[in-house]
Amino acid sequence: MSDVPFAEVIGDPISHSKSPMIHNFWLERAGIQAEYRASHVKPEDLWTFFEDRRRNPLWRGCNVTIPHKQAVMKLLDRIDPAAERIGAVNTVVPEDGKLVGYNTDYIGFLEPLQPLLAQNHLFRMARIIGSGGAAKAVALALHDHGFTCVIIARDIEKAKALRESFEPDDRLVAPLDIFAEPTDFPFDDREGILDLVVNTTSLGMKGQPPLLLDFSHVPPNSVIYDIVYAPLETPLLAEGRARGLRAIDGLHMLVGQAAAAFERFFGRPAPRDADDRLRAMLIA
Template identity: 70%
Template sequence: MKAYAEVIGDPIAHSKSPLIHRHWLAAAGIDADYFATHVKPDELAGFLASRRADPQWRGCNVTIPHKQAIMPLLDRIDPAAARIGAVNCVVPEGDELVGYNTDYAGFLEPLQPMLAETHLFRMARILGAGGAAKAVALALHDQGFTIVVGARNLDQARALRANFAPDEKLIAPLDHFATPIAFDWDNRDGILDVVVNTTSLGMKGYPPLPLDFSHVPPNAIIYDIVYAPLETPLLAEAKQRGLRAINGLAMLIGQAADAFRRFYGVDAPRQDDEALQAKLLA
């Protein structure tokens, strides 16, 4: 059997990871494959034991509900994944199984051109405080952002901020951002503002995110990690207002590229990302 990697979860049939990785494997001319493997919670330990003994296995991506449960079954956890408290990528390294979190790097990837610039101040408003928000918050915190968290569950918001900088003044109920405010924004020259939706609101089958744009600074970047639909109501309004908009496919492809490099030891061939996005949206 040739070399392979895979994504595991319960359920797993919906995953787009095989499409992404097979696209890159073909483009790179790598004789390997990538599968979606259904692993139930009570099968997780047995799955890892069987893969340890397989010399063709290059690793796996990990999705719901295994991102926390898999951690005590691994030999080593990357420090960033340990801080986030979740693993979504496992790689065999020598005799060890090592856990990583590629959401951190994947989220930052489309922001890199802006992060390479010098700013007087960086501020992010993160809407949502679930699992994805933790990777997003830590990534932005490490890039020097002051972070406000808006969440339906304020205890979750406090727990999220406790990972980097507890501050009761910088959390708010999510519905606070749905109510218009009369605020005279100051001069934002030299300031990088980012507003990130990490909730499922705006996703197909869910209501839109209730955000009134009076809460959004001029020239802010609006980043929605939802990718189905590609243009959520939040991003559509951002574009109408002339704001920079980043969709969820950017993070999906970015985190997959980080995993691909770990699996196969080469960078993912990114020269035809537009063709890949078209496949993902077909």
């Protein structure tokens, strides 16, 4: 280990993480003498890990990935209200001798949507597939920006619980399996309406089962957003593009949430002037 300031990402497993590539790319471009590492931390070692880091003056914080995003919360001194509301922490930083938890998924998810959110719409509707921690961050982000959110999940009770956490309405939850079959639902005039379909699950990810979604359930002119980034072009995105719909891949959220964390770790904005080069590195 070197004697320079460092941040890191922790998880179990962790070898798949692209966070070191992203942060070290930015550190080099910014000319910051620091490092970003990946640390394999098992659930039973989580408390020991943070106690050790509390005593390390070179430590600038960590990103938190599966399966620690909820478990870490009870080990922190303070949790940012947004992270408390989401119920998950993905960024921990030392502040005045205290460990503080944040959630940058909210910001990262919204980043590629900003040009659309700056427009005026008669109505905004999001169909969110999933009911886990990522789904909650996405749902809260979209709800805060005026979307009516439908939660679609394999576990209907979890979908109801997610809806209830920000605005109870059992009419706006649905089981995923009904979306695998075609529908003859006649969508009304969607002019002036922003429709968004978001996959927050691992379905469609490399090594996972496919996401079975018949596009007859997708309104015309929808934006398709898949937070999966391995593969970068998921079957959901590929079919959306083939139908002429705008598609947003998971690297946008990954890089966006990393940028928000980078500034907390190193006190400077991430240098975003070479995002195209960074994306090329991440998909190589």
